[in-house]
Amino acid sequence: xxxxxxxxxxxxxxxxxxxxxxxxxxxxxxxxxxxxxxxxxxxxxxxxxxxxxxxxxxxxxxxxxxxxxxxxxxxxxxxxxxxxxxxxxxxxxxxxxxxxxxxxxxxxxxxxxxxxxxxxxxxxxxxxxxxxxxxxxxxxxxxxxxxxxxxxxxxxxxxxxxxxxxxxxxxxxxxxxxxxxxxxxxxxxxxxxxxxxxxxxxxxxxxxxxxxxxxxxxxxxxxxxxxxxxxxxxxxxxxxxxxxxxxxxxxxxxxxxxxxxxxxxxxxxxxxxxxxxxxxxxxxxxxxxxxxxxxxxxxxxxxxxxxxxxxxxxxxxxxxxxxxxxxxxxxxxxxxxxxxxxxxxxxxxxxxxxxxxxxxxxxxxxxxxxxxxxxxxxxxxxxxxxxxxxxxxxxxxxxxxxxxxxxxxxxxxxxxxxxxxxxxxxxxxxxxxxxxxxxxxxxxxxxxxxxxxxxxxxxxxxxxxxxxxxxxxxxxxxxxxxxxxxxxxxxxxxxxxxxxxxxxxxxxxxxxxxxxxxxxxxxxxxxxxxxxxxxxxxxxxxxxxxxxxxxxxxxxxxxxxxxxxxxxxxxxxxxxxxxxxxxxxxxxxxxxxxxxxxxxxxxxxxxxxxxxxxx
Amino acid sequence: xxxxxxxxxxxxxxxxxxxxxxxxxxxxxxxxxxxxxxxxxxxxxxxxxxxxxxxxxxxxxxxxxxxxxxxxxxxxxxxxxxxxxxxxxxxxxxxxxxxxxxxxxxxxxxxxxxxxxxxxxxxxxxxxxxxxxxxxxxxxxxxxxxxxxxxxxxxxxxxxxxxxxxxxxxxxxxxxxxxxxxxxxxxxxxxxxxxxxxxxxxxxxxxxxxxxxxxxxxxxxxxxxxxxxxxxxxxxxxxxxxxxxxxxxxxxxxxxxxxxxxxxxxxxxxxxxxxxxxxxxxxxxxxxxxxxxxx
Numbered sequence: 001x002x003x004x005x006x007x008x009x010x011x012x013x014x015x016x017x018x019x020x021x022x023x024x025x026x027x028x029x030x031x032x033x034x035x036x037x038x039x040x041x042x043x044x045x046x047x048x049x050x051x052x053x054x055x056x057x058x059x060x061x062x063x064x065x066x067x068x069x070x071x072x073x074x075x076x077x078x079x080x081x082x083x084x085x086x087x088x089x090x091x092x093x094x095x096x097x098x099x100x101x102x103x104x105x106x107x108x109x110x111x112x113x114x115x116x117x118x119x120x121x122x123x124x125x126x127x128x129x130x131x132x133x134x135x136x137x138x139x140x141x142x143x144x145x146x147x148x149x150x151x152x153x154x155x156x157x158x159x160x161x162x163x164x165x166x167x168x169x170x171x172x173x174x175x176x177x178x179x180x181x182x183x184x185x186x187x188x189x190x191x192x193x194x195x196x197x198x199x200x201x202x203x204x205x206x207x208x209x210x211x212x213x214x215x216x217x218x219x220x221x222x223x224x225x226x227x228x229x230x231x232x233x234x235x236x237x238x239x240x241x242x243x244x245x246x247x248x249x250x251x252x253x254x255x256x257x258x259x260x261x262x263x264x265x266x267x268x269x270x271x272x273x274x275x276x277x278x279x280x281x282x283x284x285x286x287x288x289x290x291x292x293x294x295x296x297x298x299x300x301x302x303x304x305x306x307x308x309x310x311x312x313x314x315x316x317x318x319x320x321x322x323x324x325x326x327x328x329x330x331x332x333x334x335x336x337x338x339x340x341x342x343x344x345x346x347x348x349x350x351x352x353x354x355x356x357x358x359x360x361x362x363x364x365x366x367x368x369x370x371x372x373x374x375x376x377x378x379x380x381x382x383x384x385x386x387x388x389x390x391x392x393x394x395x396x397x398x399x400x401x402x403x404x405x406x407x408x409x410x411x412x413x414x415x416x417x418x419x420x421x422x423x424x425x426x427x428x429x430x431x432x433x434x435x436x437x438x439x440x441x442x443x444x445x446x447x448x449x450x451x452x453x454x455x456x457x458x459x460x461x462x463x464x465x466x467x468x469x470x471x472x473x474x475x476x477x478x479x480x481x482x483x484x485x486x487x488x489x490x491x492x493x494x495x496x497x498x499x500x501x502x503x504x505x506x507x508x509x510x511x512x513x514x515x516x517x518x519x520x521x522x523x524x525x526x527x528x529x530x531x532x533x534x535x536x537x538x539x540x541x542x543x544x545x546x547x548x549x550x551x552x553x554x555x556x557x558x559x560x561x562x563x564x565x566x567x568x569x570x571x572x573x574x575x576x577x578x579x580x581x582x583x584x585x586x587x588x589x590x591x592x593x594x595x596x597x598x599x600x601x602x603x604x605x606x607x608x609x610x611x612x613x614x615x
Numbered sequence: 616x617x618x619x620x621x622x623x624x625x626x627x628x629x630x631x632x633x634x635x636x637x638x639x640x641x642x643x644x645x646x647x648x649x650x651x652x653x654x655x656x657x658x659x660x661x662x663x664x665x666x667x668x669x670x671x672x673x674x675x676x677x678x679x680x681x682x683x684x685x686x687x688x689x690x691x692x693x694x695x696x697x698x699x700x701x702x703x704x705x706x707x708x709x710x711x712x713x714x715x716x717x718x719x720x721x722x723x724x725x726x727x728x729x730x731x732x733x734x735x736x737x738x739x740x741x742x743x744x745x746x747x748x749x750x751x752x753x754x755x756x757x758x759x760x761x762x763x764x765x766x767x768x769x770x771x772x773x774x775x776x777x778x779x780x781x782x783x784x785x786x787x788x789x790x791x792x793x794x795x796x797x798x799x800x801x802x803x804x805x806x807x808x809x810x811x812x813x814x815x816x817x818x819x820x821x822x823x824x825x826x827x828x829x830x831x832x833x834x835x836x837x838x839x840x841x842x843x844x845x846x847x848x849x850x851x852x853x854x855x856x857x858x859x860x861x862x863x864x865x866x867x868x869x870x871x872x873x874x875x876x877x878x879x880x881x882x883x884x885x886x887x888x889x890x891x892x893x894x895x896x897x898x899x900x901x902x903x904x905x906x907x908x909x910x
Contacts, residue, residue, distance in 0.1 A: 028841040028853060034707035034716070034831060035802035036844040038867050039852040045866035046859065 001080050008075030014068040022061045063603040070599060074592040079125075085584030086126035087185050088144065090177050091116045092200075093158065094190035095135040096165040097494065097535070097561030101191070101210055101291040108205040109160040112189035115203060119187075120151050126585035130177060135161040136495055136533045138169035162294060162535040163495030164558040167571060174200070175573050182578040192568035199573035206564055212236050213262075213286050214295040214562035215244070215270075218491060220282055220302075227274045231284050231298060232267040236563050239264050243287040246272040249280050257287075278302075281552065291564060294535040295557035301490040301537075310334065311483075314341045315353030315368075320466035324475040331483075348483045354459055364452040364482035364503070369459040371421065376448035379455070380425040390416035393434040393441060393465075402431045402526065406444060406481055409473040415465050417441070421457040430455070433474075442474075444481060452482045452503060487540070490553045494535045494561075498553060500528040509542040514555075625896065629726060630733050632899070632909045634698075634794060661689045696793035697739065697754070698731040699819075700724045701783060702771065703799030704742035704749075708826070709773030710845045715891040716826045720798040721768045722895040723824055727796055728752070730909070732761040736793060742771050743799075746781030776846045779807035783814070791818035798824045800831070801875055808878055821884035822908055825875060828891045834864060 003009065033039070093116065099109040120129055129151045131141040141158060145151045177184050178199060186199060191206040218231040229246050241261050245254035255274035262268045272284070279302055286296040310332040313321055318335045325333055334347070338355040349364045350357075356372040373380040395412025396403050412434070420441055430445035441457040460466050465474075484501035492498055500509065502523045509523040514536025521528035523542075532538065532555040540551040560566055665674055665685035678686045702720050709717040724740055731738045732755065740752040751771060752764045779799060788795065795814045801807060801823070814821045830836075837856055844850035854860060872888055879886035885908050889898050903909040 026839070028839040030841045030843065031836065032710070032843045032845050034710035034800065034828065034845050036842050036850055036852040037802040037804065038831065038864055038871065039842055039854075041867035041871065042860065042863040045870070046863040 001078050004077035004079060006076055008077065009072055011068060011072030011075055014072070015065050018061070018064050018068060022057075022064075026057065060603060060606045063599055063606065067596065067599040067603065070592055070595050074589060074596060077587070077589065080586040080588065082124070082126070082584045082586050084581045086124045086128075086582045088128045088130070088177075088181055088183065088582065089119065089123060090130040090132065090174055090184050090186040091119070092132045092134060092170050092174060092186065092188040092190075093141075094165065094188065094192070095133055095158065095160045096190075097160075097162045097294075097557055098191055098292070098564065098566060099160050099205070100162070100294070101206060101212060101564055103207065103210060103291065107160065108191045111205045112203070113155055113158065115189060115205075116155055117152050120148050120155075123148070124584035125587055126583060131155060131158075132170045132173050133158050134165045134167060134170045135159075136163050136165060136531065138166070138173070140173060161494075161533055162555075162557060162561075163493070163533060164561055165495075167568070171571060171573075178573045178575055182575050183580045183582075186573060188571055190568065191564070192566050194568045194571045196570035196572050199575060199577045200571050202571070208565045209237060210291045210564040211238060211240075212290045212292050212295070212562055212564045213240065213242055213288055214292075214557065214559065215284055215286050215298050216295075216556060216559055217267075218284060218298045218300050218556075220279075220300045222276070222279060222302075225275055225277050227276050227279055227282060228271060229273070229282050229284055229300070230269065230271045233260055233262055233270050233286060234267045234562070235262045235264055236565065237264060240288065244270050244272065245285045245287055246274055247283040247285065248274050248276055249282070254285075292557075292562060295562040298556050299537060299554040301552045301554060310347050311349045311351065312336065312344055312347040313351045313353065314338055314355050314357070315351070316355075317461060318353060320460055320471070321351060321353065321368075321475070324466075324472050325479065327472055328476040328479055349479070360447060360449055360451070360453075362449060362451065364454075365447070366454045366456070366478070366482065368456040369421070370455070377455075378426060378430065378445060378447045378453065379423045382422040382424045384419060385422050386419045387417070390418050391420070391436050392416050393436055393463075395434055396432050398431070400431065402444070402481075403433065406431070406433055406474075406477045408477055410470045410477070412470060415463065415468055415470065417458045417463045419458060419462045423455075423457060444478065454478050454482060486542075486549075487551055487553065490551075492532055492553055492555050493558050494532050494555045495558055496532050496555070498530040498532060498538075498540075500530060500540060502526055502528050503544070507543045509540070512539040512541065514538065625726075626729055628896075629729050629899065632730055632904075633734065634696075634727075634730055634909055658691045659688060660691045662686045663689060695756075696731070696734070696736040697789055698727065698736055698794045698796070699788065700727055700738070700740045700796045701748070701779070701798065702740065702742045702751075703777045703779070703797075704744045704771055704773050704775075705777035705799075706774050706845045707800055707802060711828060711830070714773070716800060716828050717771075717773045719826050719889065719891040719893070719895070719898075720824075721771065723798055723826075723889075723898060724796070725765055725768055726895060726899050727794075728755075728765070729758075729761055731794075732756065732758055740768070741782075741786075743777040743779055743782040745775055746778040748782045748786050777803075778805050779803070780805060780809040780813075783810035788814055788817050788819060794820040794822060796822045796824065798826060800827055801825050801871070802827075802831070811879065811882060811884055815882045815884060821879070821882070823875060823879050823884060823886045825872065825886070825888045826891050827888070832868070832890055834861060837861075 093112055095109060099112065100107050126146065128144040128146050130143050133139050133141045141154050142151060174186050178186060187201040187203055188197070189203045189205070191204060193204060194202050213233065213235045215231050215233045218229070220227060220229045227248060233242055233244060235242065239262065241259050243257060243259050246256040248255045256272040258270065258272055260268060260270050281299055281301045283297060283299045290296065311325060311334070313333060313335045315321065315335065316337060322333060322335060341355070341357065343359065343361065345361065347363055349366070350361045351366040351368065352370060353368040356370040356374055360374060360376050367377065371381065371384060393415040395407060395410070417436070420436060420439070422439055430440065430443040432440040432443045434442040442455070444452070444454045447453040465471050484503060486501055488499065500521055502509065502525065506523055509521040509528055511519045511521060511530050513519060514534045519530065521530055530540070535555055535557045538553050538555055540553065542549055662675065662678070663686070665687045669687050673688045675686045675688050702724055708720060728738045728740060735756065737754045737756050738752065739750065739754055741748045741750055751767050755761055755764050777799070779797065797810065811821055811823065839855045842852040876886045885906055887902050887906055889902060899909065
């Protein structure tokens, strides 16, 4: 036996105090009465005394002593050790999207949490609880926790994801606990069925008869003023006629509705059209009710206009560049003579060829054959080297991501120069793409203004690069680097990572989830990653040069999470299950309180017997 | 003790009552109280043969015409009764915050006194203090006298002890001339029976009224008690009072009540036990009427 609060035993000091009070109070009370005649006369009528009457005082004292003793014990919280009665529990809670399917207005996830809570309640005190939350990321909510209340509280805080989950990490974690203690009772609370689940108890929720439909694989195109929206719909458990509606540009009345006959388990294409001059988005919805609502709609966003930017070329001989850029971009390209350059603003990319501006503009910049140092460029110029014989550019063999991206599809051989610029003081970290004799001649990085910068340390006309087959892919790669599209696409599946191309002048990059949660994206790297955990529309918001921009993407439900009768892979633990229990504990607090109540009642009964009974 | 307050309505109601006397009244003065003797009242009683020398105005001439013989008409006599009320003025009667016993005793005395003066009887009220009788009101007749004197009851001091027999037996109690009322708690060793005997011997109607408080009737005290007698501080009772002791007390109480009651009944005297908290109207219009002291 141990005590949680041993200081509570100090309450036993009350026992001698009660005894002292009893002794001090056990004296005759003096009182004057009109006449003692009747009292004296009563002696003649006094018969034998009820033996209980003589004991009432001492019984009351005994009851009070017992009350103090029990109360002290209750405060001290004695805990009795019961050998071999407790277990170590490991609950693995599936929080995949399909666990949000509803049966009788309760989701499978809520039912699973209720089942875990019940097991915690029923478990012997002294048992420990480990909970692995298998969501879009597997986390251990708590490990070997023995506090039931805390375990339930933490369990209540867990939420269900919308996406698919990977069980590998949870299985590995459970295996680790099982290896440590083969008597670990591992239970998986899921809605999937597993044929193989050695040493793991599968507690399954949901029914094979749960009805669910889903829509996916959306595609849309605008031809003239006709919007064509395509998708696949599926009914998992029954043959059904599904009503599919098309909503355009966020309108709440459908532009088109169609009934589609769908066979059980077969993806059936559906095509709906609507007349519109342009569209920002369209939404396809299955109107039939089922057990999982969020896989019944899908939205496609059109963001072409947001990706547009313009290019300024400042050059006397822009021919090569203009031709190459025209191939790879639809963006507007302005070309001006160096003399006409007056710090023009408003372009996404500035290309200076054989011209050095006094100050760098606020935007991505290519400095080609800049012979003068310019502030904030991140380098200075030592001089121009003229060679007697042409020198060959050497392609960087770095394996860094940026280098590989920028040199993608480039052979890099047989590119010769007759003149090059030698740089020094490169105080900004640049990625060198080509060099000669360890002198960087084509390099890229971020300048002191925070804008992306590409530097060519030679005149294009004094090299055979423009004539090389590498020129156009190089321009394409550098263009994608300098003015990247913020997003590659707008349709994603919940659980995917969204790569956000971060340009240097992007500030306050954040995403707003369908729940309204703001998720800040790391904008220090070239690519910010957003992990999609919910189904619905995410807004990616950032500011460029003080202007706020919003990009909308749709995170759709994963196909496999829509299937109410999905089978999982094997979920087995290696080893031999043992059934050794650990020492449990018994907290007699309730019994102590019952004893306390009984003692109080008994004491009152004795008191009333003395004071009021038989009057 | 609260001041005695006589309500006019209560007094009016009292006037409807009349005391019932068992013994023939033998007062010296004429009054309203009819006796068994022949006298000169208006109420016809009997006939007897005429004897020469009788008052010829009382000859029944109608009877003479019918029987040809002279008959003398006889009438009842009416006398004045003398009601004597003895109040126990010991300290035990006034014990407690409310002095409810003393208050009740005074109220009863006042009520009986008023009843008597309404019947044109004479009323005397005495208090018994030690072995002596002290006169509070003496021989008042008529309502005016009553109202003038009744306030004296408020001036009675309840103190010391009271010996009923020593006070009453030597006193001139009168003979056959009315009602004697003893109001006391009768919680005494003293031989109060002698006083009852004395009054009965003198052919007076006797009414003993025992007034006791709540605590005396049903004691609530429990535990170890050291009880002092209010009249005699040297006298005490020390015991742990529990249900057994209380049960014995109640037996003793019953014994005392029964003893007085039986003693009174055996001598043709009336006895009434009344809790001090009983409303005076209930005592007079309820208990007394039931006891046939009043009608």
